[in-house]
Amino acid sequence: MPVVKADAYRHGALEVSRVLEHEGARWLAVSNVDEGVALRESGISARILVMADFLPAERAALLEHNLTPVLHSLDDIAALNALAERNATPVLYHLKIDSGMGRLGTRAEPGAIAQAILAHPWARLEGVMTHFASSANYESGQTGEQQARFDLVCNALQSAGIAPRYLHLSSTIPVAYARRLAWGSMVRPGHAIYGYVSPPRGDAPSRILDVAPALAWKTVVLTVKDIPEGALIGYGGMFRTTRPTRIAVLAAGYADGIPHRLSNRGRVIAGGRFAPIIGAVSMDVTTIDITQSPDLDPGDPVTLLGEAGGLSIDAQQIARLAGTISYSVLCGISARVKRVYI
Numbered sequence: 001m002p003v004v005k006a007d008a009y010r011h012g013a014l015e016v017s018r019v020l021e022h023e024g025a026r027w028l029a030v031s032n033v034d035e036g037v038a039l040r041e042s043g044i045s046a047r048i049l050v051m052a053d054f055l056p057a058e059r060a061a062l063l064e065h066n067l068t069p070v071l072h073s074l075d076d077i078a079a080l081n082a083l084a085e086r087n088a089t090p091v092l093y094h095l096k097i098d099s100g101m102g103r104l105g106t107r108a109e110p111g112a113i114a115q116a117i118l119a120h121p122w123a124r125l126e127g128v129m130t131h132f133a134s135s136a137n138y139e140s141g142q143t144g145e146q147q148a149r150f151d152l153v154c155n156a157l158q159s160a161g162i163a164p165r166y167l168h169l170s171s172t173i174p175v176a177y178a179r180r181l182a183w184g185s186m187v188r189p190g191h192a193i194y195g196y197v198s199p200p201r202g203d204a205p206s207r208i209l210d211v212a213p214a215l216a217w218k219t220v221v222l223t224v225k226d227i228p229e230g231a232l233i234g235y236g237g238m239f240r241t242t243r244p245t246r247i248a249v250l251a252a253g254y255a256d257g258i259p260h261r262l263s264n265r266g267r268v269i270a271g272g273r274f275a276p277i278i279g280a281v282s283m284d285v286t287t288i289d290i291t292q293s294p295d296l297d298p299g300d301p302v303t304l305l306g307e308a309g310g311l312s313i314d315a316q317q318i319a320r321l322a323g324t325i326s327y328s329v330l331c332g333i334s335a336r337v338k339r340v341y342i
């Protein structure tokens with residue numbers, strides 16, 4: 001069940017979903033009802049799991065578009081049951097167990113969960129799921145504890161005669177590092193679909209998933225000019241040249257998703273070389289030092305993320321420099337950046 005929430009981590013939910021469906025994905029996961037409705041209205045016919053369905057006001061749209069909700073509390077089960085009974089149509093749902101992440105999902109006792117499921121037959125349990133908080137951290141016992149709690153709940157359901165079709169616990173990391181006990185009968189990779197697996201901490205087993213970033217992000221040179229030694233560059237005069245410097249002004253800034261924290265710190269690939277970002281990243285433009293690539297002209301392409309001329313920059317490297325995570329770098333590429341699918 002590939003995860004295409006947040007506009008497929010900004011890769012474009014519809015285009016990505018079409019490809020995944022074509023490749024045989026029978027399930028897709030989104031975060032909210034609007035995301036699911038948009039896919040349905042564009043002709044996606046795979047099953048769609050809405051992982052953060054909450055507001056009862058949205059349930060009608062959910063049923064109308066054949067979206068499958070994840071429920072997060074026993075009260076949710078009762079409410080969905082009442083809605084299904086009113087419509088005289090059973091509704092399938094997946095139940096999320098908070099096995100220790102302390103975010104979404106029910107923390108009710110296993111016996112109470114089983115009772116609630118059995119007491120509400122118009123709402124039909126199709127899947128039981130949980131989500132790990134620290135699966136990349138092999139120095140932490142949290143994942144093992146979460147798995148044990150999840151298994152406890154599943155065993156209690158089984159004892160009560162409840163046999164959900166799907167058990168799913170794993171996002172990218174438990175898939176990539178072969179935590180097979182957590183694979184259940186379905187997995188929910190997001191990051192890996194886009195070509196990323198975060199590095200683990202501690203003594204992790206070797207990675208079994210080999211992926212490469214799907215996305216490259218390019219901009220163009222707007223203008224090139226020569227600046228004397230000792231001159232200030234951009235907002236706040238954050239950078240002062242220490243030699244005569246040729247700069248290029250790029251047609252992308254923080255409004256496009258270049259982290260402001262890359263000011264004076266990041267780099268891009270321009271003219272076949274790495275070129276440092278100098279001065280503040282502005283809303284619409286960014287300045288780089290191209291003294292080493294003096295032949296660049298307005299209109300020339302510059303790679304912000306991706307490969308060019310044997311060099312590469314990926315979202316993990318950008319994230320490290322910007323003090324954030326690769327997910328946030330990808331999700332930060334704004335709608336203004338034109339998507340081109342190859």
Ligand SMILES: *Cc1c(COP(=O)(O)O)cnc(C)c1O
Pocket residue numbers: 003005051131170171172173188189190191192
């Ligand atoms: C976002 C999300 C995923 C996907 O996580 P990745 O680390 O991107 O693979 C899986 N499950 C849930 C519940 C999520 O919210």
